[in-house]
Amino acid sequence: MHAGDLEARLADLRDAMYQASYARNDPARQRRFLTSLFESTGDSDASFISVVEARGYEDEPRFAARPAEPGGWWTALRKRRYLIGAVAAGVVLVVAACSLLIHSVKSDSVAAMTGFPAKLRVGLLDVVDTAPFYRAVDQGYFRDEKLDVEIVKVRGGPDAVRELADGRIDIAFTSYPGAFTAQAQHIADLRIAAAAYTARNSHLMLMGPADGSFTHGYQAPGKRIAVTATGSISDIGTSLALREANVDPKSISWVSLSMDDMIGALSRGDVDGAVMAEPYVTRAERLGAIPVLDVTLGRTAFLPLSGWFVTADQVRAYPEAVQAFQRALARGTADVQRRDERDSVLVKYLGVDPAYVDDVRIATYPLEVDVSELRKVVDLMRNNGFLAAPVDVGRMLIHWPNG
Structure with missing residues (x-):
């Protein structure tokens, strides 16, 4: 539910709380209030309203809630429907909960x-x-x-x-x-x-193209190497592996690509190398790509x-x-x-x-x-x-x- 929808619910509930404050001694107003409240939840159960009217506002809760449908907090509210003796207090709680929700939650989150x-x-x-x-x-x-x-x-x-x-x-x-x-x-x-x-050896690999233009780590300076994102295990692990091969990682031009796009980019020459995880490593090998460097070898393995x-x-x-x-x-x-x-x-x-x-x-x-x-x-x-x-x-x- 979006914040706009919650604001609308909140306005409805505030109005309902106001009605509840003077509906207690007026049967007609009681019915209008009950109908309005239940309709705002998408549930206008007339038989339930009749039972509540018969019992009066002062009764203790005696009804088990119907099973809640999927749908989040509003369904959870209906699951705990009290008899109207507790409606006013319940509405206050719901209003408070809605206010907190609106201010603390972005659209459709947890x-x-x-x-x-x-x-x-x-x-x-x-x-x-x-x-x-x-x-x-x-x-x-x-x-x-x-x-x-x-x-x-x-x-x-x-x-x-x-x-x-x-x-x-x-x-x-x-x-x-x-x-x-x-x-x-x-x-x-x-x-x-x-x-x-x-990690284990060979899980994360720097792969070169099938034409054999990039096959060893010492050839890395100046190369365009694809990684999923900078600051990830892809570039950090590769940098550590290159340092062990006496290559300065600053000489690399990192290109951010999804792994789904790396094999195509490598074959077209858009990049000179790509850091892939399994199952992309095996997939690339079967299309001719050449393993250049084991990113999970050495200090990053295990x-x-x-x-x-x-x-x-x-x-x-x-x-x-x-x-x-x-x-x-x-x-x-x-x-x-x-x-x-x-x-x-x-x-x-x-x-x-x-x-x-x-x-x-x-x-x-x-x-x-x-x-x-x-x-x-x-x-x-x-x-x-x-x-x-x-x-x-x-x-x-x-x-x-x-x-």
Whole structure:
């Protein structure tokens, strides 16, 4: 629901509250008030109104609410319909809630989580890191948790974080460097909802064109190299790998492209190289692209690569929805530890050809967040000039009261 719609609801409820103040001793006004109030919710149940009139305003609530339809906070309000003895007080509470909602929520954001089924907009790009998420979608694990997930494709992790901060998505998939940079720059106060992927050799590769014009790291100076976004694992990992090859990363011209566009750009000569993750690496190789540099080799190998993020405000406001997302994703993560389940997801959701699904390089899907390993990522970024301010990783964890 948009802010304009909420303002209209608020005006209606203020009018209803005014009517309630003088309707108590006037049966005709009571009926007009009840009808108006229920119609404003899209529900003019005449039989219910008649029962309420018969019981009077002073009765205690005695009716079970009808099952709520999907639709967020307004449906949740109807689910808790009281007898009219509590209407005036209830309207006051709703008005206060509407005011807070209007001032704290941008259009159609996580505010929908106040009533289940909750709709979560999940920002991601289609790399193998997201296989647990797609497994959870495929098996209905989110549906089991009364979550309706909407997939929003993003170009890269930093873009996902910005959209999360702006309220355009509710969950962001991103590499850890992109998230830590945003945290250090106060773009958003992020919390790690779940781990996604841990790097292994050959997962993230700098690829050159099929014509063989770029095949070794020492040829990188002056090259146009495509990455999903600057400040992401793509350029940071490549810069670290190039430094180990005695190449100054400042000599590189970084070009921001989505991974979906990289193979075409590489084949046309729009860029000289492209940093890709799986399954794009295998796809590019089968079209003739040449591996130039293993971005996850050396210091960046075996480190946490990516995760799922929410904001601190969302954790405070909608803990049930965040926990439900975590539970569903955890089931998907457990499933993709098995190769057959994982391969089915790669083929169905990530566009991997069944003929070469065995060639896709798979690293590790962690079952939990490893704080000590994440601190190594922060130290690596700080020591190499990619992070201007320290980041307290421990503070970014979600600590639920129930453990």
